[in-house]
Amino acid sequence: MILEFTVENQVLRLISRNNAVADSSGYLKAHFTFTSDWDNTVKLSQFKRTDSTLYSGTATKIFFNIAIDENGYAIIPWEVLVGDGKFNVNVYGQISGDTVTTITTNSVDVVISESGITDGELPTTPTDQAWEDCYAQIVEKYNQTAALAIQVTNDKTTTEGYKTAAETAKTAAETAKTNAETSATNSATSAGEAATSATNAANSATSASTSASTATTKASEASTSANSASTSAATATTKASEASTSATNAATSETNAKASATSASTSATNASNSATNASNSATAASTSATHASTSETNASTSATNASNSATNSANSATEASTSATNASTSATAAKTSETNASTSETNAATSATNAETSATNAASSAATVQGYADLLGNFTIVNGEICQIVEE
Numbered sequence: 181m182i183l184e185f186t187v188e189n190q191v192l193r194l195i196s197r198n199n200a201v202a203d204s205s206g207y208l209k210a211h212f213t214f215t216s217d218w219d220n221t222v223k224l225s226q227f228k229r230t231d232s233t234l235y236s237g238t239a240t241k242i243f244f245n246i247a248i249d250e251n252g253y254a255i256i257p258w259e260v261l262v263g264d265g266k267f268n269v270n271v272y273g274q275i276s277g278d279t280v281t282t283i284t285t286n287s288v289d290v291v292i293s294e295s296g297i298t299d300g301e302l303p304t305t306p307t308d309q310a311w312e313d314c315y316a317q318i319v320e321k322y323n324q325t326a327a328l329a330i331q332v333t334n335d336k337t338t339t340e341g342y343k344t345a346a347e348t349a350k351t352a353a354e355t356a357k358t359n360a361e362t363s364a365t366n367s368a369t370s371a372g373e374a375a376t377s378a379t380n381a382a383n384s385a386t387s388a389s390t391s392a393s394t395a396t397t398k399a400s401e402a403s404t405s406a407n408s409a410s411t412s413a414a415t416a417t418t419k420a421s422e423a424s425t426s427a428t429n430a431a432t433s434e435t436n437a438k439a440s441a442t443s444a445s446t447s448a449t450n451a452s453n454s455a456t457n458a459s460n461s462a463t464a465a466s467t468s469a470t471h472a473s474t475s476e477t478n479a480s481t482s483a484t485n486a487s488n489s490a491t492n493s494a495n496s497a498t499e500a501s502t503s504a505t506n507a508s509t510s511a512t513a514a515k516t517s518e519t520n521a522s523t524s525e526t527n528a529a530t531s532a533t534n535a536e537t538s539a540t541n542a543a544s545s546a547a548t549v550q551g552y553a554d555l556l557g558n559f560t561i562v563n564g565e566i567c568q569i570v571e572e
Contacts, residue, residue: 191285201294210255230267346525349523352521
C-alpha cells in the first residue's frame, strides 16, 4: 500500500484516506510529490513513533532516516509500525554549492490501526538506515564525477584537435583557391598564346603560298628572257652573215656596192643592236633566275615558319588544356578543403558543447556527492545502530 503525501514548499500534507495497519514490514510505502523548489535536492524522509518507547539510552526519540528515490518513494520502516497508535513523518532536502541550501517541512502524524498478528511474530531485522544508501550513492556519484572529469579533459582535447583540423582545412582551402585562380589565369594565357600561334601559322602558310607563286612566275620570266636572248643571238649571227655576204657583193659590183654598203651598214647596226639585245636578255634571264631562287628560298622559309607556328599552336593548346585541368582540380580541392573546414568547425563546436555539458554534469555530480556527505553529517551511532539523533 502507498500513503500519498504532497510537499508544497515547506508544507507536508497526507492526502491518502487509507488507514495504515500495524506490524507490516517492507510493504507500506510513502510517496511524496514535490513542488519545483525541491528540484535537484537530495531528499530524505524521517519517521518516528510518537507514542512508543523507541528511545535511545539518553531518552532521545530515535528517527529513522529513509532516502527518497528519484520517483518520490520511500519504504516506511517496520519499527514505527509496531502496534497500533501513530507515527510521525517529515522530509528535508539539501542542495550543495558555494553555500548549502536546506529545505525542511512540518511533521504529520499518521494513525496506525491494530493488526491481527500474534505476539512474537514481528520482524526483527533492523531497517537499513539512509546512511547505507547515502554511502553507496556517494561512491557511485564520486565515480561518476571522476569519469566526468576525465570526459571533460578528453572533450577539451578533442575540441582543440578539431579546431586545429579546422584551421588546417581553412589554410588548405585558401591554398587550393589560389592555385585554382593561378591555373585559370594560366589557362587563359595559354589559350591566348594558342590563338596567336594559330594566326601566325595561317599567316606563314599564306606567305609560303605567295612566295611559291612568285617563284613560279619569276622562273617563267627567266625562261622567257633566256629564249629571247637565244633568239637575239641567232638574229645577230644571221645579220653578221648577211653583212659578210654584202661586203663580198660590194667588191664584185660597184653598182651594187653602194646599195650593199648601205645594206651592210644597216645590217651591221642591226647586228650590234641584236647583240646588245642578246646581252640585255641574258642579264634579265640571270636576274629572273636569281629572283626565282630567292623566291624558292622564301617559300621554304615560310613553309618552315608555318610548320613551327602550327607546332607552337598545338603546344599552346595542350598547355591551355593542362591549365584548365589544373584549374578544375584546384577548384575541387578548394571545395573539399572548405567542406573539411566546415565539418571540423562543426565537430569543434560539438566537442566544445560536450565539454561544457560534461563540466556541468561533473559539477552537478560533485554537488550531489557533497549533499550526501552533508546529510551523513547528521547521523550518529546509538546503541550500535546508525541513526540520526534530534535533541528535543
